[in-house]
Amino acid sequence: MDNEQLKLENQFCFRLYSAARLMMGAYHPYLDPLGITYPQYLVLLVLWEQDKQPVCDIGKRLMLDTNTMTPLLQRMEKAGLITRTRGKEDTRQRIVSLTKQGKALYEQAQDIPENMRKAVMMPESDVEELLQTIPTLDKLIEELKKLNK
């Protein structure tokens, strides 16, 4: 068992997988009080930017298919954060709208990005390093999106 590439420590993907998991865990202190999960937070981010979108548009932003979106949105509807109404021009669509409660969460979410940044508490230089990886991650995501077609 001497293939260096097959060792856990040498795997970029394992880092990605672990960092993503741990990152979601780190959101708990900020999302639990709002009664939402990380994927639900992402849906809210999209809706806060632009209310009343069909499921597929939200899915495209989050790169999630309807088999993930539908149950997610159903749970959010049940929690009173959104409503799902039939589309007018295209009756296949479900237009997702924020409820008063869903809109109200926006105020409570104001400090989440800043709090997360502080929580990680890396030296300023490391945070800078992290942000510099964004273009690289974006390039990777673009390539991976092609593969996932």
Add this chain to the structure above:
Amino acid sequence: MDNEQLKLENQFCFRLYSAARLMMGAYHPYLDPLGITYPQYLVLLVLWEQDKQPVCDIGKRLMLDTNTMTPLLQRMEKAGLITRTRGKEDTRQRIVSLTKQGKALYEQAQDIPENMRKAVMMPESDVEELLQTIPTLDKLIEELKKLNK
């Protein structure tokens, strides 16, 4: 809704989340033929490095708790990849061992890292960029681990 930090495009964490998901999807062409999932592949990576480990040791390497590990290992046992025997000195432990089939997969996995690298097909310089982010990701993971305690 004008908080720039609350916009999806400005979120590092969303990139992490998306990249990790898409990355797992990209493994499908290589893992499906072996009949394993990405988390199962990770368990095998650990066992290929060192066979016969208790559940907790594997969990520590993968940063996963037993409530995730146990069902995962049970499925792998059912699939004939591993066995789980009681520990000799510490009878609480379950020692996880590779079966002949589990060991045999090692040969079939040889080209996976290289194939994944080729599949992403980023220019060589970008792959280099990606690998350069590893120390940064490791620092982030260390910080996140502290938060997840």
Add this chain to the structure above:
DNA sequence: GCGATTTATATCGTTCACGATGCAAAATTA
């Protein structure tokens, strides 16, 4: 206009991920 295809959503089944809880064995402390 009409059959074929695509699109938007939903459902089902399986696997993960993880909080909460339980239990027995081991280690620690009194």
Add this chain to the structure above:
DNA sequence: TAATTTTGCATCGTGAACGATATAAATCGC
């Protein structure tokens, strides 16, 4: 040694993810 705490594993419930499949509406090609 007895009492307490910790450790190792398991189970349950919930929420994602996602492949496969289904259905109806919209669009396309002719």
